[in-house]
Amino acid sequence: MFDPERFSxxxxxxxxxxxxxxxxxxxxxxxxxxxxxxxxxxxxxQLLKRFNIVPTEKTEIPLKISLMHLNVTAKNGFWLGLKRL
Ligand code: HEM
Incomplete structure (x- = not known):
């Protein structure tokens, strides 16, 4: 779970x-x-300077974590939309 205070x-x-x-x-x-x-x-x-990052119909919420990789990554990829600011 995202906890902004984790790294305080x-x-x-x-x-x-x-x-x-x-x-x-x-x-x-x-x-x-x-x-x-x-x-x-x-x-x-550079991305945030130019775009809003928005969910699309392909965006998986909540994200599924892959169990097939040694590193932590998304099971079905990261799908995000970019809306120009
Ligand atoms: C997000 C990017 C990166 C990730 C996730 C990553 C991850 C890793 C990991 C897991 C290892 C093995 C560490 C171990 O055996 O305990 C490694 C080794 C190494 N990485 Fe990266 N790395 C990244 C970027 C880079 C970059 C940009 C460079 C060089 C400019 C680099 C150079 C090296 C070198 C030379 C080793 C071998 C170190 C050794 O064996 O003494 N890595 N990296």
């Missing part, structure tokens, strides 16, 4: 560091993680 300064110490490890962990973890996060933030920023 007060709650940070309650997060289980092993619950979500998209970049791996330990001495061989992803060397490009900071770059990748920056790239993703740039993409999201």
């Amino acid at each position: 300064l007060e709650n940070r110490r309650n997060i289980n560091a092993s619950a979500y490890v998209p970049f791996g962990s330990g001495p061989r973890n992803c060397i490009g993680s900071r770059f990748a996060i920056m790239e993703n933030k740039t993409i999201i920023f």
Whole structure:
């Protein structure tokens, strides 16, 4: 469930560091993680600057998580509409 307070300064110490490890962990973890996060933030920023992200008839609500992948991803893809601002 989306909880905007999950990453607040007060709650940070309650997060289980092993619950979500998209970049791996330990001495061989992803060397490009900071770059990748920056790239993703740039993409999201550029999208939100130009578009409203809206559900379409193909958008699955609630989203079904794939059990066939090692990483967390959508079972039937991410389907979203872009409405130019
Ligand atoms: C969203 C994007 C990315 C994800 C989810 C991701 C994820 C991962 C994961 C899971 C590993 C294996 C970690 C482990 O074995 O514990 C890894 C390794 C690695 N990643 Fe990424 N990565 C991303 C982007 C990048 C980028 C942008 C670069 C380079 C510019 C990069 C370079 C590397 C390298 C060189 C390794 C091997 C590190 C080693 O074996 O010492 N990755 N990545």
